Amino acid sequence: MTRVYVLSKGGKPLMPTNPARARHLLDAGEARVVRVKPFTIRLTIATPEAVQPVCGGQDPGLTQGVVAVRGDGKILFRAEVKCRPDLSEKLEERRNYRRNRRYRKTRYRQPRFDNRRRPDGWVAPSIRQLKHEHDKLRGLVESLLPVVGWAVELNKFDFQRLENPSIAGREYQEGPQRGYFDVREYVLGRDGYACVVCGSARDRRLYHFRGRSERPRNLVTLCGACHRLAVSGRLSFSVLLESYRWAARVSAMRALWLPSGRLRFVAAGQVSALRSVLGQVKTHSADALLAVRLAYGVVPINGACEVFRGRYVRLKNRQLHRANAAKGGVRPVAQARRYLVSRAGVRFRRYDLIRYRRRQGGVLTGYINTLFSRGAVRIADHVGKELYSGAGVDRLCKLQDADTLIWEVT
């Protein structure tokens, strides 16, 4: 069932309603649309703000599952969102450009050598971004529904912090293996006690995927089946390396989660045990529902809730110069259009949600993917698949401004 999220006149989240009632409110001028996906209206008249408590659930990962469940088990929000996969590659690229630039004679200021120390509590930017994407989705749900608390499924507990709560800074970074019984325990913990390739927690074994040494960075957790594939050479090194990096990043992010009054943590083991008791299939949003059930004792009534599917994207590209010189060896400035203005004065940019009236009749809803300087755009769906190319900017109607979190629209 489709739900319409409702905000009070003052912008506070109320209980959601059905599309028919929302239509009625909009027609009567008692509400206005504030968001198209997820569809949200804001009342223009003051009403009593009676709300029921709603519990949120989250299964963090590279694809995160997020749910919101009312006290009687009715599911009010359910989503699966893919995080950005390209961040560390982009940083690597930037590092190479900078290194390259330092070798050319392009100094315009005195070099500095006193800024090379990482501050205390430093975490890798790719991990910070992952955490930000999880926080942002919880924030979105809290802006739509009166959420009182969150149940979060966490694979790995921070053993170091449990052992010594005052541990911080350098000391903390220097001993990642502290608190673990041995290297095997550490690698299993880092990989979330599951096969990094297929996610299975059965028949785990460690595999030396580069070199023979017992250093954790050379070891990876695999299940029996994937281990056999790896040994016989049917799992490529790049697949193993990529899976290992993802698994390590997700676990490193988990160290950033701090318990608070609003967050309750549920161990992944408990979730998978309950999942097998109930005979459910593993999806990210189903796991988030199980976390709510374990932390708050709310039994969700299954079905009857649309699953939103979304993805995080990069809005800005601040590249100043093209990396590769064009023919003739001149390095052009990156001057791709950042926005286009229609005759009516509306500014369009990448990832704006738009509706396009086709010349040959019919309408099309999608995201702006590419801007052409001739005043046309390419329209794509939320995963970037082209829907239409060369749509004139004057025939576009903007439904929603660009955001780093975009949703599947049908």
Ligand SMILES: [Zn+2]
């Ligand atoms: Zn496996």
